[in-house]
Amino acid sequence: MARAGSPYGACKFLDRKCVKGCVFAPYFCHEQGPAHFAAIHKVFGASNVSKLLANLPVGERHEAVVTISYEAQARLHDPIYGSVSHIFSLQQQIRLLSP
């Protein structure tokens, strides 16, 4: 958890001081925090994601951040198919494995 006032991943990226109760604070204080947050902000927008997280119970926000971060990075890597390219690839594997 970031110290009060010390910029963690999201605030570092947005170049602002951390505010108490920020919905992003617990999820971006690791080394890749700023990079993960930058991807999320570019693809979804910080405001949209903060609303989504604020509407979830605290205990379920970490999983939501992980999946949103995955989708954001997939969309930056593959702007046409994003994470759906992974779905296509898994569906193809299932077709090959099916009797």
Next chain:
Amino acid sequence: MARAGSPYGACKFLDRKCVKGCVFAPYFCHEQGPAHFAAIHKVFGASNVSKLLANLPVGERHEAVVTISYEAQARLHDPIYGSVSHIFSLQQQIRLLSP
């Protein structure tokens, strides 16, 4: 394709007049256009998606709209896992099918 000035899915949702060359125009003029656009706008933001589409060749934008629309609807349906719940389910099927 929407007639010039007639509101199609995105403009209808944003309550604005269609402008010539709007990046969304070709992709939301079907019956579910406004609903699909509403989901995309809520999850990704119209501005982020318009930038993403503008950076793609015209011939690849339709596929991008389809996959973004799928991800948006999946996230509204399942705010914690979004489309990643489909990935988990396919991975589980592969584990069951693998020898």
